[in-house]
Amino acid sequence: MDIFKRILGRILFAIAQLISVILDIVIKLIETIVTFVRSIAIGFVALISMGGCLILMLLAGPFGILIFANPVVLLTLLFFVVFPILGTKFVSYLKYIKYILTEFLFDRANYLIDGISYRFQSFDEYKYAYKRMEEERKRREQQRRYAEQQREWEDRFRQWYEYQNSQRENYSYDKQTNYGYNYANPNMEFKNKYEKSCDLLGVPYNADKYQIKLAYRKKAKEYHPDLNKSPDATSIFQQINEAYEFLSDENIERYTSIR
Template sequence: MNFLKKIAGKFIYGLAKVISIIFDGLIWIFTTIVDLIVGLGKILLTLIAMGGILVIFLLFSPLGIALLFNPITIITIFLFIVIPILGKKFISYLQYLKYITTEYLFDLSEYLIEGKTEYKSFDEFSRKYRNMEEERERKEREERQRREKEEWEERFRQWQEYQNFNRGYQGYYQNGNGQYRGATYQNPTTEFISKYEKSCELLGVSPETDIYQVKLAYRKKAKEYHPDLNKAPDATRRFQEINDAYEFLTEENIQRYKNIKKGAN
């Protein structure tokens, strides 16, 4: 009996390896197609932008209108819009299927070969994958927040350094712009306030908010506009805007905004 279990376990292990290779191939194929379509789309947009007014005239000419409403053109435009969006979702789904299927089979083969007392279910691997993805997204978000924080701190530091130089020795300052050590600096305060208040508006919170209200508002808005739940055409765009707003409204930026406003009064 144990011998048969080991044979079955080795067969399942080999099957898991084959399935893993098949999934890797499918993921590579679809990733290549999506990347190719996105690359071609960027090239076309660049060519259209370079054409400028000439392109506009061509589009409104009889030939341009005929080409624009040609079924092949419509299908091409549709593919350039749909494939990058749905393709990435499909690739993510393939990665999810690969993980839960192969990990389940590897665990089952180990159970049969080594005589483990139990093996995990599909649901357990599904939960584990989602937890891993949430952890990955959290780390990526924290890294983006860290980089953005450093960028703002550097801009404010350079501006303060320029102001100190301008007051203490010499320099040039006019309408919020200045030159120092051969470089031109602009007061980042106005841009920071604008981005901060726009982020608050997107999440539906007051500029005088705190980090806890921001987190609550983000959960509500993210659930409302998540592309998997909201089928509106602009759901993906709105969801990304909400994520960007949440990443910007860190505890440090909330305090910086309050300090700026306090100093202005």
């Protein structure tokens, strides 16, 4: 009986490996196509922007009507606009399917081969595990972005203060050193970004962290893509998250000190 269980376990293990390899190939292929199509679309937009008013006038005139009346042209344009969006979503879905299906099969195979207990008893638990893993990944990515953003602002303020101090002390500057550069004052840019973030969350500029957190939760719930089906919900939701990241305790103190 144990021999049959081990054989069945090895079959399940091989099936899980095969599914994993096939899905990896499909995911990589779609990601490559999405990247290629997106680069062409970006290049086309850049070409139009370089042409400026002349290209816009051509497209708005009889020549443009002739082009856009062609169904092949319309379908091509629609493909370059829609495919990168749908392709990215499809890749995310495939990664989700790959994880829950292969992890389920690997767990069952290990149980049959070596008697190792399942990590989860039901298939749904693997779905929840994937969602928790994705939430953790997004949290770490958010922390990384925040740390990079803070380092960038710290560097800019430090360079500005060093430059101001060197100006006040009337040093003779060597153009080959950092002190020879005319650093821009980052205070105004920081202030504008802070206030735009407050406007996006709908809080006053003197809001404390508790007001900001409450407003963020309300806005995030309103524009969460799972709850809000409007086309721009995902974009607004991302902007809300970025604004909330920027309105950190450190930046609240910095804004209070410079306003």
